[in-house]
Amino acid sequence: MDQAEKFGQIIVDTARKNPKKARKLLSMGCTINELMSLMPTSKVSPCHRYGSRIVSHSLKQAIIHPDKSAMVSIFIPCEPLAAAGITPLSVEAFSGFSSGIHAEQYFLNKTKEDGEPETLCSFHRVFHGAMSAEVLPPPKMLLYTNLACDANMISFPYVIEKYKIPSFFIEVPYERNHEAVRYVAEQLKEMVAFISDITGAKISEDELRESVERGKRTSRYYLERLKYVGEHALKGPVESELYAVYSGHIMMGTKEAEIYNRKTLNDIKKAANNDAVRLLWLHMIPFLQPSICQNLGYSTKARITAVDLVYDSMFDLDLADPYEAMAYRMVYSVYNGNIDWRIERAIELAKQTNTEGIVVFAHWGCKSTFGASGLYTKRFEEAGFPTLILNGDGGDPSNCADGQMATRMGAFIEMLEEQRH
Amino acid sequence: MEKNKVQYVCKYTPLEILAGFGCEFDLIDKLADDYDIAGQLSHDNLCGFGKSMLQTVLQEKPEELVLVNCCDTMRRTYEVIREEGICKFLFLMDLPHRQSCCAAEKLAKEFKRLKDEYEAYSGKRFDKNKFLDAVCNDPKPEKEGAYIGILGVRCGQELEDEIRELVPGNIRNLTCARNRKVYLSRRGLENLDEYALVEAYARAVLEQFPCGRMGLLEKRRELFSDPNLKGIIYHTIKFCDYYEMEYLKIKAEADFPVVKLETDYTKQSEGQLKTRIEAFAETLTGVGADGMAGASAPTEKIKAHKAAGGHMFVAGIDSGSTSTDVVILDENKKIEASVIIPTGGGANISAEEALHQALEKAGLKAEDLSNIVKTGYGRDYIEAGSNSVTEITCHAKGAHFLCPSARTVIDIGGQDSKAIKIDENGAVLNFVMNDKCAAGTGRFLEMMARALGFTLDEMSTADENWKEDIRISSMCTVFAESEVVSLVAQNKDVADIVHGLNHSVASKVASLAKRVSPEEGYIMTGGVANNQGVVKALEETIGTKLFICDEAQLCGALGAALFALEQIA
Known part of the structure; x- marks a missing residue:
């Protein structure tokens, strides 16, 4: 049993008797992560250590102060929350953290007792279980959207009704056009008013505009970084990529997210050349699987150049209206509308980042991604990119056989190495 | 599948607009035998209906298909079909799920887009009168009186037929694709311009009894206040989580019997489904503590036994997947003999062997048994005895007897x-x-x-x-x-x-x-x-x-024997 596992067991044992105490322990775990990221190490790039620190801090704040946090789905624009000083609680991040310390099975068992289907996305079931176990208290509000998958539309209404949480829903139309951007922008205005109503804090137009501008700069730093990832590599464990996911969504509009992306750009410019196999990754990275950590961590055998869960809504925007700028990121996200856009953007990024192969992580229950498995393979391979459809479960490691994942991942990397000769 | 008909999958499809072009249509609602072709182009974890629909379309190649953007499965399935280039006319309609004032307006735009695209593809002209004839056709009223509702996600004609066979009384299929009722009164419609007419029609389409995907659980709950609703058979398909979550709420709130049937939209799992449906029917008809409803009257042989003051013996047979168990009881509910043997060589052969051994242990002959009740998966394949009860009800009966x-x-x-x-x-x-x-x-x-x-x-x-x-x-x-x-x-x-x-x-x-x-x-x-x-x-x-207790493994057979006794008591 490693340290994280022992800590997880303590949390589970405590949760059975005293859920509030377990919550405090969870936040302590975040603090430990924060402190560990301060310790200098040559194995991890400074930007990633900073990323670990800000993500852990944000998660801790949301867990300790539910009255000052808003539960959000990952695709909700969080710039208004940043402007209002409200900490977003990403359910995916919470679940990922719980799984990282091996506490997820306790929460998943709670959902089984409640009769929830085991086919629902495990990231959602873990946070449902944590709420059912009273470890995670109901938040002050919940903001969600139909982007990017059905799980949002099933999971959030369920907890909203169960715990009577004030909520706001943003519907993103299937078509990508200016009319859709305006439709979403109108809803975002209503969402800002809703946040003000619930918190009693007025969000000024200036603060919102500043937050959106920070978001734009954050996107530009990330897009600029992609120009270097073909040759250079940052150092860190495989989960380091998730800090970019967090900064590009949940923390978008904050100073910290901007700093993190500026740091990553500076670090990668200075980073050494790296000859590990280059992979473009679609969907979540199952960072809990030993097979993935061994193959992709610290850029030895292979490394990830770009993740579509980060670049999905990163654009170099010059839209002046802050609402339209946020709406544009939703409507033109690669996760919205038909699959062609997601495929085209992946091919474009794969070419730009000198990618050798594409991995599509077919996360358990995510029909939005794996429903088009055959199409991805066909189109990517036509474009010259060998493709691996990797079945697994990002939130519940017990739901997949790691040995099988290791074989698939390893064989794919060997195949790409072979193709270099 | 008739190729000259437009195929569709969802009750929000604007069939009346297609009728305006003189089209006929068919609902794709067939349980699959397997997913061999669909599996090659899609993924195992797509919901059963998505795979089944894809399989049907790939095999039968309809010329015209209208789908609705109601879930991730539908969106991805549409893209796979489009990529394969199977249909001459393939349309994906965006159905608004946000309940706002703009919903009907948005849907009307989609209807107009369908009308324009179908017109351009077919070269046919839209006939307003044909459209009005279709939409102003008053739907047939439902049969009045008490009924059992099949709710949840579509269940396929085959499962609906099985439910109708096993559950007595009036059955209404209220699953997602069924119970389609779109109606407008003709008065005033003819004078509306096309835009206003289509918007009025879109409103009527949205006002139907909502499917579970529309997020209008409150409106669906109105059904539960119907005094004629006596129970719900709730169908879910593995990986269709929308309905799984609604079931949780209904199950917690309903004050009438509810049973869930989960399938993968194939014809498999018949044994388990049958047990659940029959157990549900037994709950409705009151089989349980008070004996078997509808049990046949005591036979002449039993009457003779009683009149003569002689002993009476009954048997319960539980035909399980692993073991076949038999219990023989006398008229005082005393266990005369019991046998547990491995099920092998078929349910009937194992049941005959187990019964033979039990009779031998009890020192009885087959004709000494006044009644036999069968239970377990193999109950319908056993020749001995005429009545069967599900293992759910039998285990309940047996458990109550034991404790x-x-x-x-x-x-x-x-x-x-x-x-x-x-x-x-x-x-x-x-x-x-x-x-x-x-x-x-x-x-x-x-x-x-x-x-x-x-x-x-x-x-x-x-x-x-x-x-x-x-x-x-x-x-x-x-x-x-x-x-x-x-x-x-x-x-x-x-x-x-x-x-x-x-x-x-x-x-x-x-x-x-x-x-x-x-x-x-x-x-x-x-x-x-x-x-x-x-x-x-x-x-x-x-x-x-x-x-x-020692009889733990015999509980099902014991419950069956108790039913056998009650039936003739």
Whole structure:
């Protein structure tokens, strides 16, 4: 049993008797992560250590102060929350953290007792279980959207009704056009008013505009970084990529997210050349699987150049209206509308980042991604990119056989190495 | 599938607009035999309907297909069909799910887009009168009186037919694609311009009894206040989570019988489905504590026995997947003989053999039996006896007999596990069964025992001296087997592994039990009740003592025998 596992067991044992105490322990775990990221190490790039620190801090704040946090789905624009000083609680991040310390099975068992289907996305079931176990208290509000998958539309209404949480829903139309951007922008205005109503804090137009501008700069730093990832590599464990996911969504509009992306750009410019196999990754990275950590961590055998869960809504925007700028990121996200856009953007990024192969992580229950498995393979391979459809479960490691994942991942990397000769 | 008809899948499809072009249409609603072609282009974990629809379309190649953007499965399936270039006319309609004032306006735009695209494709002209004839056609009223509703996701014609056969009374199919009612009064419509007309029509389409995907649970709940609704058979498809979550709410709130049928939209799992449907029908018709409703009148032979003051004997046969059990009772409910043999060579042969052995033990002949009731998966394949009762109702009956204070029955058999909540008379109040997965069943333990080189008896006590608390995290039997093999390779102590396995079963079964809102007074039945390790783990997990007796494995057969006796008493 490693340290994280022992800590997880303590949390589970405590949760059975005293859920509030377990919550405090969870936040302590975040603090430990924060402190560990301060310790200098040559194995991890400074930007990633900073990323670990800000993500852990944000998660801790949301867990300790539910009255000052808003539960959000990952695709909700969080710039208004940043402007209002409200900490977003990403359910995916919470679940990922719980799984990282091996506490997820306790929460998943709670959902089984409640009769929830085991086919629902495990990231959602873990946070449902944590709420059912009273470890995670109901938040002050919940903001969600139909982007990017059905799980949002099933999971959030369920907890909203169960715990009577004030909520706001943003519907993103299937078509990508200016009319859709305006439709979403109108809803975002209503969402800002809703946040003000619930918190009693007025969000000024200036603060919102500043937050959106920070978001734009954050996107530009990330897009600029992609120009270097073909040759250079940052150092860190495989989960380091998730800090970019967090900064590009949940923390978008904050100073910290901007700093993190500026740091990553500076670090990668200075980073050494790296000859590990280059992979473009679609969907979540199952960072809990030993097979993935061994193959992709610290850029030895292979490394990830770009993740579509980060670049999905990163654009170099010059839209002046802050609402339209946020709406544009939703409507033109690669996760919205038909699959062609997601495929085209992946091919474009794969070419730009000198990618050798594409991995599509077919996360358990995510029909939005794996429903088009055959199409991805066909189109990517036509474009010259060998493709691996990797079945697994990002939130519940017990739901997949790691040995099988290791074989698939390893064989794919060997195949790409072979193709270099 | 008739190729000259437009194929569709959703009740929000604007069929009346297609009628305006003189089109005929067909709903794709067929259970699949297999997904061999669909599997090549899609993914195993797509919901059964998505795969079935894809399979049907790839096999039968309809020329015209209209789909609705109602879930991820539909969106991706549409893209696969489009890529294959099968249909001459393929349309994906965006259905608004946000209940705002703009919803009808948005939907009207989609209808207009369909109309324009169909016009351009077919070269046909839209005939307003044909459209009005279709939309102003008053739908037929439902048959009045009490009824059972099939709710949830589409169930396929085959399953609907099976339900109609097994459940007595009036059945209404209210599943997502059915119960389509779109109607407008003709008055004033002819004077509307096209835009206003289509918007009025869009409003009528949205005002139907909503499907579960529309997020209008409140409107769907109005159905429950209908005094004629006597029960709900709720159908879900594996990986269609929209309906699974609605079922949770309905189950918690409904004050009438509700049963869930989960399928993968294939014709498999018939045995389990049949048991659930029949058990539900038994709940409705009052089979349980008060005996068998509709049981035939005592025969002349029984009357003669009684008149002569002689003994009377009955038998219950439980034909399970692993074992076939027989119990013979006398008129005083005393067990005269019981037999448990492995099921092999077919349900009927095993039942005949078990009955023969039981009669021999009791010193009786076949003609001495006044009545036989059959239960278990194989009940319909056994020639002896004329009546059958599901194992749910029989286990409840048997458990009440063995332990009158029992309120929650946990039965772990070879192929399935069940939790049954019963009342003070032994009648079923609620029940749940595991799905097709073997986790939490006797089969799981059998496979793990094989992986460890144990017999089932050895497995029962193998964890006695466990030391390290190993958790078997894989719930899937196949993954768990790999995990066990890997633990053995790591030189983990076998006692610790078995202890982990027992807790894995206990966890699965305890979760199942929680779903019937269990009450104190637990009894465990089924063959796994003989496994001391699992019993202990289950007691620890649930946090209470389980009542276990020598007849635990005979509980189903005992319940059947008790029914046999009550029927003729």
